Amino acid sequence: MSYVLLESDGPLRTITLNDPERLNALDWPLLDELRQAVATVAADEEARALLVTGAGRAFCSGANVGNLFGDRTRPVDELRDHLMKVYASFLPIRDLTIPTIAAVHGPAVGAGLNIALACDVIVAGPKAGFGPTFTQIGLHPGGGCTWMLTQRIGSANTAAALYAGDVIGADHALRLGIAQELVDDAPTRARELALSWCERNPTLMAHVKESVRVASTSDLVASLEVEAQFQAESLSSPEFERFAARFSKS
Structure with missing residues (x-):
């Protein structure tokens, strides 16, 4: 059984967490895949966008505590190194140069929330739940949760969410601002958005x-330095050349 499915649809790539009986809980076999x-x-080189979702009724229920952390009596330095390896299983999503989108149709809890947050855009379904539940189980947030949440919703909202540890509907x-859209069918809408992004100039995106x-x-x-460089380069793109040609004819 494959715990992670990677599928291609033209230039769109879809990663599906695929252990629905365990609500796509994260253990080493799944994280390795x-x-x-x-x-x-x-x-x-043919990929233009990535969609991430989960099979079954959950996006991802978080860590399989019995499997993922190993011997919790090890020295803190060893546990810290172990955790960094866990984080390195999903945070590379952030490093992709193509647009990424998460379709969250059910619970996304703990490290499962982190996987969704690692994507550029999140589309939620009516039954989605975003669970920074770490403090409720006596655990400090990890996997970039504090940073990624703060980037999306600001420091005060992040503090409130992490202090409470509740699942956010x-x-x-x-x-x-955790999710950018709320729709009845999150996977379908996320796929529509991702395919539309695939139609754009990949260098521009x-x-x-x-x-x-x-x-x-x-x-x-x-920001201005980066924008000026990239905008200058895009002035000679085929798409902008076609747009500009409309004005030269008028």
């Missing part, structure tokens, strides 16, 4: 993604 699937997408997640990254971590001066 996920790491390889993301690496395959990264090396795929789809409506509230949309209002906060990669540059836009990089510009957003710089804007989220730098000041206006740095």
Whole structure:
């Protein structure tokens, strides 16, 4: 059985967490397959967008505690190194140069929430639940959760969410900005969006993604430098040439 499915639809790649009986809980077999699937997408020159979703009624229920952490009595330094290996299984999604989108139709809890947050855009379904539940089980957030949530919803909202540790429903997640859309059929809508992105100039889309990254971590001066460089390059793109030609004929 494959715990992670990687499928191609033209230039669109879809990664599906595929252990529905256990609500796609994360253990080493699944994470190893996920790491390889993301690496395959990264090396795929034909890929133009990535959709991430989960099989069954959940997106991902988080860590399989009995399997994932191993011997919890080890020294803290060893446990920290172990955790960094766990994070490295899914955070490479953030490093992809193509647009990424998560279709969250059910629970996305703990590390499962992190996988969704690692994507550029999240589309939620009515039964979606976003669970930064770490403190409720006596665990500090990990896997980039504090950083990625803060990037989306700000420090005060992140603090409130992490202090409470509650599952955030789809409506509230949309209002906060965790999810960018709330629709009846999240996988279908996410696929529509991803396919529309595939139609754009891939260099342009990669540059836009990089510009957003710089804007989220730098000041206006740095953003302007990046934007000016990339916009200057795009002035000679075939798509803009066709657009500009309409004005020269008028």
